[in-house]
Amino acid sequence: MTSTDIQDYIPEDQWPPVSAMLDGFGDQTLPASPALAGTTLSIPTQGGTAVEHVFTDPATVAWDGGSAAYKAIEARPDIFIIDFVRGEGVDGENVTIIWDRNTGAVTTGISRFVTVDGRIRSTTDFTAAHERSSGLVGKRIFYRYSDLESYEHIYLNPGTFTWNCVRGGEAGLADTDRCMMWDVAEDLYIFFWTEKVMTVEAVLLIDLREQRSIGRMFGWDDPAGEPVILPFNSRLSVLNTTEYPQDTHKH
Template identity: 60%
Template sequence: MAATEQFQDFVPVDEWPTVATMLEGFGDQTLPASTALAGTTVSLHAEDGREFRFVFHDGSSLAWTTAGTGADQEVDASYKAIEARNGIFIIDIIHGENRAMQHTTIVFNRNTGVATIAVSRFVDEDGRTRAATEFIHAKTESAAGGLHQRSSGLVGKRIYYRYSDVESYEHIYLNPGTFVWHCIRGGEKGLADVERSMVFDIDQDLFLFFWTEKVMTVEAVLLVDLREQRSIGRMFGWDDSTDAPVVLPFNSRLSVLNTTGYPQDHNKH
């Protein structure tokens, strides 16, 4: 590790940059949009009885209906789908404006008919606007697999993420619900924190990863692909300095630095 990184000191929260500054160096999402869903309809049945129907008109627009909640709705919106692996898509849909904006990310495995829908909205928390995300697990009527389950597959791993030529972070996954992020290069250089997270198994060495931050009012939903050594996802949050939503689609190249296991006697008293 370079000396400038090795001796980067602790940074108090009141000296942290704004959300916009933090995101400046991430760059654009470089992976191309897929048109493989164009002209198809996907109907998903959720655990709680809700039914979702997505009609993909073309490669960038869709109609989305929700039924079974007593508050049925229909939304026409644009979308971007990336085929992370053959038949496995991460689909982003944004609609609404300002504090009514909603960012929905769907991880859909067309091979099994199983999906997880992450719906991020803005909420008021102690007088501050921030994001909150609901996870909905669903599948098609002909689904060949069970719903996506919580995973411990990242626990113990230390992974280095290169989001752009100027923005790099490392993650350390402590347990299925907690991880550490640390900015090595970029707008948050030297900053680090421990955050709540969730991980779901999608496929072999492919995980849906979510985290929510305490200081920055952002939440992230992404696919971590250890086989392809990349991540694909987005951040969604509120920037107090501009009083506006923050939407950041991204992808990264990743390297697993190490995997830590406990000694065999760690359960002994």
């Protein structure tokens, strides 16, 4: 039995906290790559300048004034998704970098918290070298994040998608939220979404060829008053692709 069999609409005031996903998603199972150790990458800041980031070893990235533990996953040959968190608590930021060393293109998403009307919300600033895409539009994709967690996405247009938790901690929850997508390689996309109910920012790679997604969610747990950092990977299946009728006749 899944939520589609047993549950109906769930009002927002009955939604669980963001941390409800933590146990079901488990740990990111794809291995970290040591390939970036000894390399340097210049990452733009919100002010428009760039900061040199040195991957000093397979697990540590350093910059002028700080360092952090990072994980780099080689999604395809010489295409990496890199994640690290800098700062703590409400000042924490989750940095995700997609670096295609075949082309030199680097897209960076930095998720952070902001206060809106006295409530902690989140936002993500992008510096994108990849081109915006519509390649996922019309697709309905089923994602298996673990044996416990399954979701589906329906991509409505380049900036809007619908998600539905089929099984897991958010079973029965569904919403339509803002998103963005970029082309990286054939059948490989950067995908971002932000949620209007929960304080969640997600940045990931969707790989239709390898039938998987790799990424993270960065959110705020209201009851606990702390960030929720959720790296994940999934197995995916394209359920169908919608093609609209090409009506050319006049009514």
